[in-house]
Amino acid sequence: MPRTSYSGLSRRAFLAASTGVWLSMTTRSSQARATGDPSLAFDDNALIAATHRVWRYDPLRGTRRELPSPGRVATLATHPNRPGRIVAGLASGSVCISDDGGNGWESRAAGLPSAPVNAVTIAADDPDLIYAALRDDGLWKSEDSGRNWSFAMDRPWQNEAEHDPLALASVALETGMGGIWIYAGTDAGLIRVPDCFCRWQAVQPGNAMDALASGKAPPPEAPLPEGEPIHALAVMPSHPGTLYAALPSGLWTSSNGGVVWSQLADGAATAIAVHPRDIGQMAAIIDGNLKLSRDGGASWAAPSAT
DSSP: OOOOOOOOOOOOOOOOOOOOOEEEEEEEEEEEGHHHTOOOEEETEEEESSSEEEEETTTTTTTTEEEOOOOSEEEEEEESSTTTTTEEEETSSSSEEESSSSSEEEEHHHTTTSSSSSEEEOOTTTTTTTEHHHHHHHHEESSTTTTSSEEEOOOEEEEEEEEOEEEEEEEEOOOSSSSSSEEETTTTTTEETTTOOOBBOOSSOOOOHHHHSSSSOOOOOOOOOOOOOOOEEEEEEEEEEEEEEEETTTTESSSSSTBBBBEESSSSSEEEEEEOTTTEEEEEEETTEEEEEESSSSOOOOOOOO
C-alpha cells in the first residue's frame, strides 16, 4: 500500500493514514521535545501518542482512533489516580488539559509565559498539581489543574551552565524535607529537586538533607551514559523507585531512584510510557518506531492497529 505523507512536519511525526500506516518518523539532532518529538503516556489502559495529531490506542485490542488535537503537542502527562486527565504541553507555549480522555481540550495557561513547553509532569501525590518546564525559562507549577501558574525554580545548573529540562517526572520518594522529588532530564544528564524547591541536586543515595549536609555528591555508582540528552523519563507508579529513561543509546532503567542504571533496550529512544497498574506493560519509541512490551521490557514488538 502507498504511504501517506504530509509536508512540513518536524523530525518525527505521527501520520494519520487509512492505509494502516499510523506511525512514521524522521530523525534529526537532539533538541527539546517542544520542537516536535512524539510523546507517549498511558491513560488508564489506553496509550496516548501525540505530536501534531493525537491518537488513542488500545494495546490489548489493537484498535486506535484519532482524537481532537489542541495544537502541536510537545509533551504529555497523565496520572494513575485520575483516569481521563491528559496534560499536553504545546510547542506554541501553552498547556492544554483534557478531563475526558482527549475528546475535548481546554487551554489553561494563566500566568504562564509564552514559551515552548519542553516537559510536563503531574505530582505523584496530587493530580491537581502540575509542573511545566519552559524553554530558556525554568520550572513552573500550577496547584489548581493548570488554571493558574507560578514560577517555581530556575533551570538546573550543570557543567557550569544552565540547562533546559527536556523531561520531567514526579517521583514519590521521600526527600527528608517533607515532600517528594521532581526529576529532570537535560542534555547534560539527570538531576532532581525536592518539591520545596530549595535547590537542584545530583542524584545520589540518601535524601536531600544528606546531600545538603555532605555538600557534594559522592562518586556515581552506575549513572546514565554521559554526554547524552535525556529525551523522556517515566516512573512505575506502584514502585516509585523504578525509573525509566529514553536516551540516544537506548532505554535505561533504575530500581533505586536513579542511583544505579542498566540498559533495558538498544536503539535510539525518544519516548517511554509505563502502564499505571500493569508493571509489565510499557510503550516506547525506539529507532523511530513505536514498540510495546508486555514483560517489563524484556522483549519489544511493533503494535498492530485497526
